[in-house]
Amino acid sequence: xxxxxxxxxxxxxxxxxxxxxxxxxxxxxxxxxxxxxxxxxxxxxxxxxxxxxxxxxxxxxxxxxxxxxxxxxxxxxxxxxxxxxxxxxxxxxxxxxxxxxxxxxxxxxxxxxxxxxxxxxxxxxxxxxxxxxxxxxxxxxxxxxxxxxxxxxxxxxxxxxxxxxxxxxxxxxxxxxxxxxxxxxxxxxxxxxxxxxxxxxxxxxxxxxxxxxxxxxxxxxxxxxxxxxxxxxxxxxxxxxxxxxxxx
Numbered sequence: 001x002x003x004x005x006x007x008x009x010x011x012x013x014x015x016x017x018x019x020x021x022x023x024x025x026x027x028x029x030x031x032x033x034x035x036x037x038x039x040x041x042x043x044x045x046x047x048x049x050x051x052x053x054x055x056x057x058x059x060x061x062x063x064x065x066x067x068x069x070x071x072x073x074x075x076x077x078x079x080x081x082x083x084x085x086x087x088x089x090x091x092x093x094x095x096x097x098x099x100x101x102x103x104x105x106x107x108x109x110x111x112x113x114x115x116x117x118x119x120x121x122x123x124x125x126x127x128x129x130x131x132x133x134x135x136x137x138x139x140x141x142x143x144x145x146x147x148x149x150x151x152x153x154x155x156x157x158x159x160x161x162x163x164x165x166x167x168x169x170x171x172x173x174x175x176x177x178x179x180x181x182x183x184x185x186x187x188x189x190x191x192x193x194x195x196x197x198x199x200x201x202x203x204x205x206x207x208x209x210x211x212x213x214x215x216x217x218x219x220x221x222x223x224x225x226x227x228x229x230x231x232x233x234x235x236x237x238x239x240x241x242x243x244x245x246x247x248x
Contacts, residue, residue, distance in 0.1 A: 002169060002177050004195030009102075010236045010243065013171075013197065016104035017234055017245030019051045019097045024108050024248055031110045033087045037069035040093060041080035048097055056096040056103055056174050063218060068094040068107070070219075075203050075211055075228040076107075076165055077218040087113030090123065092230045096174050103174050105199055106246035107232035118206055119227055125157045126204040126229040133182075133200045137235055137242040141192050147184030150202045160209035162228070165220060167199045170234050192237050197245070201232030 005013070026047060027040055044066045048055050055066030063077075070078035070092040071085070078092075085091060094107035109123050133150040154161050161182050169176030178190055182202045207226025213219065222228050236243040 002196065003171050004193060005171060005197050005236065006195065007238070010195075010197065010238070012100060013102040013104065013236070013245055016053065016097050016099040016102045017106075018104070019048070019053045019099055020095055020104040020106045020246045021248045022051070023047050023095055023097070024093070024106060027093060028110065031085065031091065031112060033113045034084050036082050036084055037071070037078075037080040037091065038082050040069060041065055041067050044095055052099065054098040056098045060174065066095065068092075070094070070228070070230070072227055073222045073225050075162055075205070075220045075222060076230060077220050079216060079219060085112045088115050090115055090119050090227060090229060094230070094232065101172055103170050103172065104246050105170055105174060105232065105234050107201060107230045109229040109231060121157070122159060122204060122206050122227055123229045125154060125159055126202055127231045129153045129202045129204065130200055130231040130233065133202065134233065134235060134242050134244065137192060137198070137200065137237060139192055139194045139237050139239060142187055142189045143178075143180050143192065144184035144188035145186050146192075146200065147180065147182050147189075148186050150200070151183040154202065154204050159204040159206060162203040162205060162209055162211060164211055165203055167201050170197050170199055194237055194239050196237040197234065198237070199232055199234055201230060203228060203230040
């Protein structure tokens with residue numbers, strides 16, 4: 001069942017979304033060679049505490065951290081660790097905050113020092129795909145319209161779209177109905193309605209779309225070892241167009 005939110009509830013969700021956005025702004029200058037993803041995790045735990053928010057993912061289906069830290073060929077759900085980030089790496093930091101009972105969810109990919117032209121292009125196209133999808137996220141359109149915009153831009157630029165990890169509804173819980181891949185056909189799929197709150201979170205690979213899962217049961221990485229990037233916002237569908245609740 002898709003849970004539609006009232007205008008009042010959407011306004012209440014801005015707090016969690018704003019905390020997530022503020023976290024991403026805060027870590028942007030902290031990510032550099034020599035920093036570990038456990039350093040970022042520790043900062044996240046303290047940041048959420050200071051902002052009176054809950055780290056939603058801690059304990060979620062056994063996941064042990066407040067962040068996901070996905071480096072280079074890791075697509076998503078990477079465990080923070082004590083390995084220093086190196087010049088040329090890219091790292092996606094995903095965080096879910098719960099505040100006043102509502103959830104905000106956003107992931108962003110960051111450069112570590114000087115990165116390759118391929119990495120820069122992958123990150124740029126992934127971010128562009130996110131915002132092209134958001135432009136289509138208007139009441140009356142279908143999810144296929146949104147994801148076709150994502151997929152077509154990615155593939156025109158030579159990148160593949162991960163099929164096996166899905167966008168989802170957001171509300172009191174991190175994962176609500178509906179769930180959907182980031183590929184689509186215009187005019188197909190469920191119709192967007194005022195009051196829906198959803199994630200758009202394209203994950204693009206420099207190589208093929210296939211992925212594997214590590215022995216930890218969480219870490220998803222590209223099957224061919226190619227780079228992967230992700231950008232994610234939580235958005236609300238309103239009569240006046242999409243509202244980005246996690247806008248930085």
